Amino acid sequence: MRYLKLLGLLGALFLFVPSANFAQNNGPHVPSKERVKFEEIRQTDIDANLVRTSVFNYGLTGRLTANPQQIPWEWPKNSRQRYLAAAVVSYGAEVLQNGQPLRLFMPALARSDPADGSKDWELMPVSGYLNTALGAQAQIANRLNPNSWPAIWPDKLEDQNDPGWPGSFSALFGKNAFNADQELVYKLGDDKYDRFDYMPDATDPTRRGLGMLTETRVLQWSQVLIQDVVFILHFFHNDGSFDLRRTGVNIALFDLVGGDGDSSDDIAFYDLVNDVAWSTDGDGVGNPDFGDSPVGVVATSYLETPGNAVDNIDNDNDGEDLSPVVEES
Secondary structure (H helix, E strand, O other), rough: OOOOOOEEEEOOOOOOOOOOOOOOOOOOOOOOOOOOOHHOOOEEOOOOOOOEEEEEEEOOOOOOOOOOOOEEOOOOOOOOOEEEEEEOOOOOOOOEOOOOOEEEOOOOOOOOOOOOOOEEOOOOEEOOOOOOOHHHHHOOOOOEHHHHOOOHHHHHHOOOOOOOOOOOOOEEOOEOOOOEEEEEEEEEEEOOOOOOOOOOOOOOOOOOOOOEEEEEEEEEEEOHOOOOOEEEEEEEEEOOOOOOOOOEEEEEEOOOOOOOOOOOEEEEEEEEEOEEEEEEOOOOOOOOOHHOOOOOEEEEEOOOOOOOOOOOOOOOOOOOOOOOOOOOO
16 A cells, blocks of 8 residues: 655644743743735645645645645645645634633634625735745745745844845755755734734734734655655744733644545544544545555644744653654754
């Protein structure tokens, strides 16, 4: 049997993470001016290893509809053998409003003002992290296309030696650190979520949502041991003025094991000890695109979330047994 391995930093788990990402423990925090912009929503397809899928810069990979321009998770690439329709990130937190607890949930899609649908309450891309000069033709900023990079990176302006990193790529491992065969990067924000009157930013009364900013990276390597793997990293940051002490993060998975027309017999399993969720096909037979090939398995592994977001150490002991311990140098 062939196995399709799609691993992300977050899996289909709802988590409560009382870390520095959500509580400002390092002195007074000055919120940034970074805000979302609907007009900068983009799609970019990835196929730098054996997995092919579409990436959207508001927390979604895969497809929203049957639009043929949107590619669900496919393996091997260009085979039309599909395993996952979409993976979508969302998060929420409990805050205080007028002294009373209020729970806010920030979805990545399909949320708007029910009164008239005129307001989008979804996560959206933070402005400035792609080449807006290309208009609608712009891709999400990615390693393989320098023309997709912004003129400057808004979060690198404080680099005194090279403010904004013009002409360079902001990679996971540093400026122009081209380690992965493909790497996409974007930021998410929630400041358009004005369903409630909660104001997360004491410096900006027009800002709504939770005041969260999320840096997301999607990486592929063609190295044989991980050529069936896509890594998705979400770095959550409380950019508001107030602590978020009770929080949750969720990844919703929409299975499509066996392809279109054959997903009704999908079976899902999970292993909370090893932090893995996977789906397989009930009878092992897919749609005509699979031919005589048996249907494999799509798995999502929740790899790591530091209990303390500033020391890079697995101090909450949720990593794999016998895995390397990362310590501060």
